[in-house]
Amino acid sequence: MTFARAQLDEILHRLFIDASATSLRDEDRRKSDEMAGLLVEVATAVARRSTKSELVLADAAAGKAYVGLLAAELILAPRGQPARVRVIEREPARVAACRDAIARLRAPGVAVEVVAANVEDAAAWPTEPDLVVALHACGPASDAIIDQVLAVQARMLLLVPCCTSKDVAAAALAQQRAEQLGLPRHAEVRRRFIQSIVDAERTLRLEAAGWQTTVVNFVAPTVTPHNLLWRAERVGEPGRMAEAAERLARLRDAG
Numbered sequence: 027m028t029f030a031r032a033q034l035d036e037i038l039h040r041l042f043i044d045a046s047a048t049s050l051r052d053e054d055r056r057k058s059d060e061m062a063g064l065l066v067e068v069a070t071a072v073a074r075r076s077t078k079s080e081l082v083l084a085d086a087a088a089g090k091a092y093v094g095l096l097a098a099e100l101i102l103a104p105r106g107q108p109a110r111v112r113v114i115e116r117e118p119a120r121v122a123a124c125r126d127a128i129a130r131l132r133a134p135g136v137a138v139e140v141v142a143a144n145v146e147d148a149a150a151w152p153t154e155p156d157l158v159v160a161l162h163a164c165g166p167a168s169d170a171i172i173d174q175v176l177a178v179q180a181r182m183l184l185l186v187p188c189c190t191s192k193d194v195a196a197a198a199l200a201q202q203r204a205e206q207l208g209l210p211r212h213a214e215v216r217r218r219f220i221q222s223i224v225d226a227e228r229t230l231r232l233e234a235a236g237w238q239t240t241v242v243n244f245v246a247p248t249v250t251p252h253n254l255l256w257r258a259e260r261v262g263e264p265g266r267m268a269e270a271a272e273r274l275a276r277l278r279d280a281g
């Protein structure tokens with residue numbers, strides 16, 4: 027399945043651009059490119075759920091909920107089966123922009139609910155959602171989303187982390203490891219190492235909890251430098267879980 031740029035541009039313009047602005051800005055076009063890549067992933071994940079009961083998608087750290095709303099219109103509504111989108115976002119202005127956009131959404135049969143909350147708040151999450159999507163979840167939000175996805179027993183996750191700040195728990199572990207190995211303190215040398223440890227810790231945490239995880243580039247790095255997607259599905263395969271748990275313990279054991 028592919029999504030035509032012209033169609034994505036039209037929907038983004040209708041939902042999010044001020045009516046007086048005649049065309050998309052460069053940043054909106056980049057968003058359109060990102061959507062083209064990510065919506066293919068969402069469509070593939072949704073197609074794997076054959077259930078006729080209500081399909082529940084959560085868009086976490088959603089911003090204005092580009093992903094959740096475009097998925098509602100282009101993927102969920104055309105299925106012709108009941109579906110619900112839960113948008114979770116803490117920033118009031120973005121929550122308001124999302125609610126405003128819903129009025130212009132063309133997604134019959136899809137209920138969209140917007141929750142103004144921190145993703146760390148367990149009450150904000152639906153129970154056992156079929157799919158959780160988080161695009162550019164910044165810093166510790168990615169870890170909080172992984173924690174909640176495990177807690178609410180979601181079935182699939184599409185996670186694109188964003189910047190890695192000092193607030194990310196595994197960043198401290200990575201700094202400790204860097205010192206042990208004698209890595210130089212040059213920021214550009216350290217940055218890649220820190221990111222690799224943070225990425226590894228997230229991957230192993232998912233795998234150890236029973237989530238089969240693949241990490242792929244979902245768009246070219248020219249579209250966004252934060253272009254790594256964690257595509258994960260809850261399978262609970264014991265051998266894979268045990269191996270990941272052992273690797274995670276080794277990673278965390280600062281000796």
Ligand SMILES: C[S@@+](CC[C@H](N)C(=O)[O-])C[C@H]1O[C@@H](n2cnc3c(N)ncnc32)[C@H](O)[C@@H]1O
Pocket residue numbers: 086087088089090091092114115116117120143144145146160161162163164167170188
């Ligand atoms: C980089 S933006 C990405 C927004 C959107 N997913 C997108 O790609 O357009 C990150 C969003 O996550 C939200 N956010 C960050 N930490 C959060 C948290 N702990 N709980 C809820 N929202 C959070 C921010 O307010 C912001 O809207």
